[in-house]
Amino acid sequence: MSAQPPVxxxxxxxxxxxxxxxxxPPPATWEAALLALAxxxxxxxxxxxxxxAAIRNLPPVLGPRFVDVGICxxxxxxxxxxxxxxxxxxxxxxxxxxxxxxxxxxxxxxVGIANLPVTLVGAVPGFLxxxxxxxxxxxxxxxxxxxxxxxxxxxxxxxxxxxxxxxxILDRRAPCYVRHNAMRPAVTHTAPFEIGRAELLAPGAEGxxxxxxYGFLLRQVEEARQMLEQCGVPAALLNMRTLxxxxxxxxxxxxxxSRLLVAVEDHLQTGGLYSxxxxxxxxxxxxxxLQSISLGESWFKPALLPEVLAHEGFTGPAIAGKVLNxxxxxGVRSVLDETLVDNPGGIPRPAGWRL
Amino acid sequence: MxxxxxxxxxxxxxxxxxxxxxxxxxxxxxxxxxxxPAAPATTAWELDQLPALALRVREHIVRMATAGGCxxxxxxxxxxxxxHLYTRVLxxxxxxxxxxxxDYLFLSKGHDVPALYGTLAELGYIPxxxxxxxxxxxxxxxxxxxxxxxxxxxxxxSLGHLLxxxxxxxxxxxxxxxANRVWVVLGDGELDEGSVWExxxxxxxxxxxxxTAIVDRNEFQxxxxxxxxxxxxxxxxxxxxxxxxxxxxxxxSFAALEEALGPLRAAPYAPGRPSVVVARTVRGxxxxxxxxxxxxxFANFTAEEIAGxxxxxxxxASRELTSEGLVVR
Numbered sequence: 001m002s003a004q005p006p007v008x009x010x011x012x013x014x015x016x017x018x019x020x021x022x023x024x025p026p027p028a029t030w031e032a033a034l035l036a037l038a039x040x041x042x043x044x045x046x047x048x049x050x051x052x053a054a055i056r057n058l059p060p061v062l063g064p065r066f067v068d069v070g071i072c073x074x075x076x077x078x079x080x081x082x083x084x085x086x087x088x089x090x091x092x093x094x095x096x097x098x099x100x101x102x103x104x105x106x107x108x109x110x111v112g113i114a115n116l117p118v119t120l121v122g123a124v125p126g127f128l129x130x131x132x133x134x135x136x137x138x139x140x141x142x143x144x145x146x147x148x149x150x151x152x153x154x155x156x157x158x159x160x161x162x163x164x165x166x167x168x169i170l171d172r173r174a175p176c177y178v179r180h181n182a183m184r185p186a187v188t189h190t191a192p193f194e195i196g197r198a199e200l201l202a203p204g205a206e207g208x209x210x211x212x213x214y215g216f217l218l219r220q221v222e223e224a225r226q227m228l229e230q231c232g233v234p235a236a237l238l239n240m241r242t243l244x245x246x247x248x249x250x251x252x253x254x255x256x257x258s259r260l261l262v263a264v265e266d267h268l269q270t271g272g273l274y275s276x277x278x279x280x281x282x283x284x285x286x287x288x289x290l291q292s293i294s295l296g297e298s299w300f301k302p303a304l305l306p307e308v309l310a311h312e313g314f315t316g317p318a319i320a321g322k323v324l325n326x327x328x329x330x331g332v333r334s335v336l337d338e339t340l341v342d343n344p345g346g347i348p349r350p351a352g353w354r355l
Numbered sequence: 356m357x358x359x360x361x362x363x364x365x366x367x368x369x370x371x372x373x374x375x376x377x378x379x380x381x382x383x384x385x386x387x388x389x390x391x392p393a394a395p396a397t398t399a400w401e402l403d404q405l406p407a408l409a410l411r412v413r414e415h416i417v418r419m420a421t422a423g424g425c426x427x428x429x430x431x432x433x434x435x436x437x438x439h440l441y442t443r444v445l446x447x448x449x450x451x452x453x454x455x456x457x458d459y460l461f462l463s464k465g466h467d468v469p470a471l472y473g474t475l476a477e478l479g480y481i482p483x484x485x486x487x488x489x490x491x492x493x494x495x496x497x498x499x500x501x502x503x504x505x506x507x508x509x510x511x512x513s514l515g516h517l518l519x520x521x522x523x524x525x526x527x528x529x530x531x532x533x534a535n536r537v538w539v540v541l542g543d544g545e546l547d548e549g550s551v552w553e554x555x556x557x558x559x560x561x562x563x564x565x566x567t568a569i570v571d572r573n574e575f576q577x578x579x580x581x582x583x584x585x586x587x588x589x590x591x592x593x594x595x596x597x598x599x600x601x602x603x604x605x606x607x608s609f610a611a612l613e614e615a616l617g618p619l620r621a622a623p624y625a626p627g628r629p630s631v632v633v634a635r636t637v638r639g640x641x642x643x644x645x646x647x648x649x650x651x652x653f654a655n656f657t658a659e660e661i662a663g664x665x666x667x668x669x670x671x672a673s674r675e676l677t678s679e680g681l682v683v684r
Contacts, residue, residue, distance in 0.1 A: 050544070052578045070585035071514055071547035071576065098513060131423055131490045133499040135465070135512030302497040303490050304423045311492040 013039035020167035030054055030182060033163040034091065037170065038062055043087055044170065047080055049073045049094040051123055054180060073103040080118045081110035089117045089170055096122025096138030096179065097129070100145055107175075112148040117173040120145075125155075125179040126215060126266030127300065127308050134299040138179075143271020145177035146244045152176040152195060153244040155214035158185040161241060164193035179215055186219030187239075198247040204236025209323060210254035212273060213264040214240040220309065221264050223316025228323060235323075243276060251280045255288035262323055264293040266300075266314070291326045293319055400442035405609045408477055409438045410668065413641045415473030415486055417664045423490040424655025425498060426466040428645055432573035432606070432636040433540065434470045439612040440569070441474050444620055446535060449479045452505055458535050461521050464542030464571060465499040465511030466653075472496060472504070480506035515548030518568060522558050525566040536619070539568045544576025547585050552597065555629075559598030564623035568599075568631040569616075571606065573638040577652050594631045600624035606634030644673040654678065 016023015022036040031054060038044045038061075046058055047067045059066045069076045073094055080090040092099070099122050100107065111118045122141055129136040145153050152174065156162040159182040169176045172195065191199045201218075202225055204210055209228065213221040218239050228235040236258065238250055254261055263274040274292035281288060293314075301311050309315050313322065400408070412434045419425040441447070446458040462471055476483045481504060488494035495503035499512030511517055518539050525537040545551060558566055570590065574581055581587050591601040602624065604615035615632045624630045638652070639645030642664055645654075656664065656678045663674035 050547075050577055050579075050584070056578070068579075068584060071544055072549065072585070074549060102513070131497045133497050133501060133510065133512055135499055135510060301492045302495075302499075303492045307490075307492050 011040050011042045015040045027163055028159075030159060030162050030166075030180070031057055033166050034058060035061055037166060038065065041089070041170065043089050045083055045088050045090050047076055047083075047090050047092045049076045049098065051094050054121075054123060054182065055093055073098050074106045077103040077106035077118075077120075078110050081106075081114060081116050084111070084116035084118050085114070089119070089173065091119045091121060091166075091170075093121045093123060093180075095129075095136060096125040096141050097136050099123075100138065100141045100177065104144060107145075108148050111175050112151060115150055115174060117170075118175055119169050120175075120177045121180050122177065123180045125181070127305060127312075127314070128181070128216065128266075129302075130305045130308055131302045133302045137299050139266060139295050139299065140268050140271065141177070141179070142243055142265075142267050142273070143275070146271065146276070148175065150174060151244065152242070154195065154242050155179040156181050156193075156241065157187075157215060157218040157239050158183045160185050160189065161193055165195070165241075168193065168195050181216050183216045183219075186216075187222055189239075193241065196242050196245045196247060198241055198250040199239040200236065200250065201239055202235065202237040204258065205234030206257055207259055208234025208236065209260045209262055209327065210236040210238060210258040211262045211264060211319075211323075212238045212240055212251070212254070212277065214243060214273060215266065217264055217266060217314065220314055220316045220319060224264075224319035224323065227316060227320035231320070231324065233324070233327065240273060243273060246276050246280060248280050248284070251277055252284055252286055255281055255286045258288060260289040260291060260323075260327055262291045262293060262326075264314075264319060267294055269294045269296050289326075291323065293322055402443070402609045402613060405435075405438055405442060408442065409435050410641075411477050412438055412470060412473035413668055414665060415476060415483075416469040417642070417661060417668060419469045419472070419486065419489050420654050420664070421656050421658060421661045424653060425469045425489070426652060427469070427654045428575070428638040428648070428652045429464065429467040429542065429571070429573065430469040430473075431640045431642065431645065432638045433464075433467050433571040433634075434473070434640070435607045435609065436540070436569060436571060436612065436634050436636070437470050437474045439609055439616065440538060440540075441478055443609075443613060444616045445538065446620075449505070452480070456533060456535050458538065459508050459521070459524050460538045460540065461508055461511070461517040461524075462500050462540050463511055463517035463521075464514065464540060464545050467540075467542070467571070468498070468500045468507075471500060471507065475504065475506040514542065514545040515550035515554075518551055518554035519557070521566055521568075522554055522561065522563060525558075525563045526561060528565055529563065533565075536565045536567065539566070541568055541570050542576075543570055543572045543574065543581055543587060543590070546570070546587055546590070547576070555594065555597040555599060558629040562627045563629050564625070564627050566629045567619050567623075568594075568629070570631065570633045571636055572603075572633050573636045573640075575638045575647075575649065575652065579649060590633050591631075594633075598628060599631045600628050601631045601633060603633040603635060606636035607640055642667050642673075644676055651676075 015021045018024050019026045022040050027033040027036050045065045050071050080092050083090050125138040125141055145151050154165050156165055187201055211221050211225055225235040225237045263277050265273045269292050416430045420427040451457045472486055475481050476486055489496045495501055500507045501510040509520055521537045521539040528535055594601045602615045605611040619630055637646050645651045660676055667673055
C-alpha cells in the first residue's frame with residue numbers, strides 16, 4: 001500500500017541548509033528537534049497517549065498538529081495509520097510498555113502490514129522505568145518490534161543520538177520503533193549517526209573481548225571496558241545504535257577479532273541483542289563465544305535507577321566481573337594464553353575455532 | 356472502638372471472621388460445591404472516627420512523596436474512599452486475607468497505591484514501619500501495587516485491567532454460590548481505555564450483580580483535566596447505557612459514601628446488574644497547595660517541603676513548592 005503525497009499545508013519556517021534542512025544547528029533536545037523539523041516538514045504530526053513528559057512544550061506551537069488522544073493507545077496507533085495514509089508522518093509517544101504491548105496488534109496490523117511511515121517512540125524503556133514495577137517494564141520491546149517485518153528498531157545511547165536519529169528516521173518513510181532516552185552522553189561519539197551502523201568506540205585488540213550494547217547502559221559498559229583493560233583484558237566496545245537492521249559487518253568483524261562477544265542489555269535474553277547477534281553468527285557460520293548480560297527470564301526489582309543497576313548487577317564493576325568470570329580468569333595472567341571460552345560437555349571444537 | 360485497639364491486633368470482627376472460616380479454601384472443594392461462609396464486614400469503625408484515620412493515611416502518602424516521590428495527587432483523591440471501603444464496607448480484615456469468603460478489592464488505578472499502603476498500614480495489614488521501605492530493593496513497596504504486600508489482591512499499573520480480573524473473580528464466587536462481593540476502584544482517566552468498556556459490556560452480559568466499580572472522579576488524568584482532553588461526562592449515563600446501576604457520591608464525605616456504598620454490602624442496587632459508584636473527588640485533597648494542580652500528579656519533594664506539607668495537612672499555611680512535578684510516570 002502506498003501512502004498519499006503529503007497534504008499541502010504551509011511550513012512554519014523556510015527550509016535552510018543547516019541541520020536536516022532546518023537552517024539551524026543540531027538541537028540539544030528531542031523536543032527542540034521535533035519543533036525544528038515540524039517547522040520545515042508540514043507533514044510531521046506529534047501524537048501521544050497522554051505521556052507528555054518529553055514533549056510538554058509542543059502543544060501551543062504545533063497546535064492541531066499535536067494530537068493527544070488520552071489513555072487510548074490502540075486508537076492512537078490506528079489514527080496514526082490513518083494520518084500516514086493521508087501523507088502525514090506521525091511521531092507517536094507513549095510509555096514503551098503500553099505502546100508496544102497494549103497496541104501491539106494495531107502496530108503490526110495497521111502500521112506494519114501497510115508499511116506506513118509511523119515512528120513509535122517508547123518512553124522509559126528497560127531499566128528507565130525504575131520504581132514503577134513490572135507493569136511498566138518494557139524489557140521485551142526490542143523482541144516484539146523486531147518481530148514485525150520491515151520495522152526499524154533504534155536504541156539511542158543518549159539524547160544526542162536520539163536527536164541525530166530523527167531526520168534519518170523520517171526520511172525513511174517506514175515504520176520505526178525508537179527507545180526514547182534523554183540521558184546526557186557518557187562518551188564522545190566518534191561516528192555520525194546512521195541507521196543500521198554501529199559505532200566502534202574502542203578497538204580492543206586481537207584475541208580480546210568485544211562488548212556490545214545499546215541505550216543508556218553504554219555508560220556502564222564503557223566503565224566495565226576500562227576495568228577489563230586495567231585487568232589486562234583487551235576490550236573493544238560497539239555502541240549498536242540500531243538493532244534492526246543490525247550492523248552485520250560490525251558484528252562479524254568483532255567475532256573474527258575477539259575470543260568472546262558480550263551482549264549487554266536491559267532486556268530479556270530472548271529476542272534482544274544476544275539473540276540477534278547469535279543469529280548473525282549462525283547465519284554466516286562464524287563461531288565465537290557469546291555471553292549474555294541481560295535480564296534473562298525475569299522482571300527487575302523496582303527501585304530508583306542507581307539502586308536497580310546495583311541490585312541487578314549492571315554497574316560497570318558488576319559487568320566487568322561477569323565478563324571476567326566468563327573468561328575463566330579471576331586473576332589477570334592467563335587471560336590471553338589459555339583456553340577460555342566455556343565448552344560445556346567437552347564438545348570437540350570444529351576447525352577454525354580460534355582461541 | 357479506638358484505633359489503638361484496632362491497629363496491630365485482630366479486632367472482634369477479625370476473630371469472628373476467623374471462626375467463620377471454612378477449614379480449607381473453597382477452591383479445594385471444587386467449583387459449585389456450595390458457598391463459603393462470608394467473612395463479616397469490618398463495621399467496628401464509627402463514621403466519626405474516619406476523618407482522623409484518613410488524616411493519618413494522608414500523612415503516610417505525603418511521606419512517600421520524597422526520595423523518589425510518588426503519585427501524590429491521585430493518592431490523596433482516593434484516600435477517603437479507601438478508608439471508607441476498608442473500615443465500613445469490605446468483609447475483609449488482616450485475619451481473613453486468605454479466607455475465600457472475603458470480599459475482594461482490586462485497585463485498578465494502581466498509581467494511587469500510597470493511599471492503599473497507608474490504609475493497610477493503619478489497619479494492621481502491614482507494619483507501619485514497612486512504609487519506610489518505599490522504593491528500596493529490600494522490599495516491594497513501589498509506585499504500583501503488587502501481591503508481595505499483604506492486602507493487595509493483584510498487581511496493577513497498566514490501566515484498564517482489573518475490571519476484567521474482577522469479573523473472573525466475581526464469576527467464580529457466583530459459581531460457588533458465595534455471598535462475598537468484588538469491588539474495583541477505577542480512575543476517571545482510566546475510563547479512556549477501551550478495555551474498561553469491554554469489561555462493562557461483559558459484566559452486564561454475565562449479570563454480575565456481586566461486582567461493584569467505584570470511580571475516583573477527580574477530574575484529572577496525568578497532565579490535564581479529563582474534560583479538556585477526552586470528555587467523559589455524563590459518566591453515570593454511560594454506565595447506565597452499558598447496563599450498570601449507578602449512583603454518585605461526594606468521595607470526601609463519609610456520610611455520603613456510607614449512603615452510596617452501605618447498601619451494597621448486602622445487595623446490588625438492582626438484581627442481576629453490576630453496580631457502580633461515581634465518587635466525586637478532588638485531586639490532591641487535603642493539601643490546598645496540591646489540590647487541582649495539573650503538574651502535581653507525580654511529585655518528588657524535598658524533606659523540607661514534606662515537613663511543610665505535613666503541617667499543611669493539619670491546617671498550617673500553604674508553603675511555596677519549588678520541586679518540579681514529574682509527569683512522565
